[in-house]
Amino acid sequence: MLLFALFVGLLVLTRVPFLSNVLVGEEGMHAAFVLAKGSYAPLNEQGIPQLMLGSFEGEAFLGATQHSIGPYVVLRWLSTVWPVALGDPLPLSDALAARSVQARLPFFLLYLLGVAGLLWRWATVCIERPSWRWWVFGGLFFYGLTTPLAVGGSIQPQIDASVGVALVGLAAWLLTATWPPGLQFWTAVAAGVLVGFGKQEWTLAFAAAWVVVLLLSKLWRCANGNILGGFALGLGVGTALTYGLSPTDYLASFNLMDHFLSKSSDVNRLELLLQWRSYLLPVLLMLLLMTMAGIGRIPELVRQSPGAVITAGGAWAIALGFAAAGWRGDGFPRYYAPALVASLYALQVFVLGLPDLGRRRNTALIGLAVLVVGLAINFGVIGDGLSRKESITSIPGLRLKPINRRFEQIIQGSAVDDRSVYVDHSGLWVYAPEVDFVHEDPSVAATYESVYPSSSGRLVRP
Structure with a gap:
């Protein structure tokens, strides 16, 4: 048992430095399946999980996964036991890093679940x-x-x-x-x-x-x-x-x-x-x-x-x-x-x-x-x-510091009457669920504008 714990601990140590990396690309819309609960939950009227592609004046802009729904249902099951939600308060300092850890950790736990049998058997063999x-x-x-x-x-x-x-x-x-x-x-x-x-x-x-x-x-x-x-x-x-x-x-x-x-x-x-x-x-x-x-x-x-x-x-x-x-x-x-x-x-x-x-x-x-x-x-x-300080996940090599600074500025601006719609990484909504945003994919942004015509003059791109 101790040897198995050592193996798991070594895997954890190799991931710890990166758990606080800001969410980029499509990572935010997948993190939302676990963190978004209650009125924030990315579900359609039939209760089917859908991708959180944007939001406009409090209304979620959802898109079909277009994949077998089973894996997304697993994430929603995980959401019911995961003790963290989007509405939970964050520390005043390093708020983005704290939220990033909360978003990445459940996915890492799923990974550990998948390799646990491998590690357990090898620990037994070594003994x-x-x-x-x-x-x-x-x-x-x-x-x-x-x-x-x-x-x-x-x-x-x-x-x-x-x-x-x-x-x-x-x-x-x-x-x-x-x-x-x-x-x-x-x-x-x-x-x-x-x-x-x-x-x-x-x-x-x-x-x-x-x-x-x-x-x-x-x-x-x-x-x-x-x-x-x-x-x-x-x-x-x-x-x-x-x-x-x-x-x-x-x-x-x-x-x-x-x-x-x-x-x-x-x-x-x-x-x-x-x-x-x-x-x-x-x-x-x-x-x-x-x-x-x-x-x-x-x-x-x-x-x-x-x-x-x-x-x-x-x-x-x-x-x-x-x-x-x-x-x-x-x-x-x-x-x-x-x-x-x-x-x-x-x-x-x-x-x-x-x-x-x-x-x-x-x-x-x-x-x-x-x-x-x-x-x-x-x-x-x-x-x-x-x-x-580059992404080792989505969009490998992407510099993360500019995204951190931009997200922090947007969050600070949301404290006042900010009517902007930010065309950005989907992770923005995980850090600031009250902000209007749309995922940066051009086809998604174009569909968003057709659904919400009044958003066109408010779009803000990096």
Whole structure:
């Protein structure tokens, strides 16, 4: 238990310096799902969560998520237990920093929930097998969880690296843990429900992996119908649940995928991946290590740990799917975070199943060298963002000090009769919910003006 707490504590320490970073890009509208309660809650008349795109004279300007609604429902569930709300008073000094911590922390807790099973199992292994070699291999997991993608994604008020890691991580834990025969079916069902309740991309990726494992099971006559049947049932139930909560959003997500693909049709995929190399090379490394650890024992793994093979396949499918899509988003590739965590869960199972690994000194020394170099690169990249006071989440490299100053001036101006409508980052509303604003996206601002014509002469841009 103490070792597990140490592992968690180390992850917390790597995030603490960035929790007070001001919210930028779309982070504010996602933080609102947790912090905005009562009359502030971003819900439509049917109680469906919607994006807080702006406000005008006390009226919320909401927009459909156009995604599977399940992850947003999870954030609203979290809001009911999160002890902080927008209307709560803030300290007179460092008010923005305090609100930023309140906004980012619940998303980090979701991330920790998703990786807790990984950390707990490795803490148990280190106690049961007290050898420096096992500590080295455990360090590789710490490396994976402190990469720039993992650190930035875990504190970003968004879906993929918070709710995504929680749902996919918990599902991966259920699929890779050892359960009594009587529980295997039900744990597989639960894993399927978690994945199916999330974004369609995760569901499709794990469904593809399930099909591959099913075919291999038939080929090699493996008796693992409980796990395969339970997971398929769970995927169906989870998908039905999120569809039933908002059919419109669920179906709109497919149109959004087509829209993103059309917008990225002229994007050079290789060039984009190279631009993101500091984020994605660690993901590729973990995927390759996972594959190398299991490739020689595929028949054995399909028979004994089909859930781990599904998890491994799901990790590859998520990563390859988003690489092929070529979508830039806000410049931070958070979409790969669930793939990274899933690959670590599968790698853990594959490594623990290797024969006499604890006696392989040369392999452990290579792992130690990779660990030292990898951690040095991680902290070098992350530390650069800290020293420069730049965003390490949305819009990476964006200078944060000017945004802090601008938000402080707007908040001070709101104390008087300020009729301006600020076209700015959506986080502005989290710090000053009484201020009229609209998210800086040009299409959003144009729609806002058409809905509220009297706002046109009052728009103020940075």
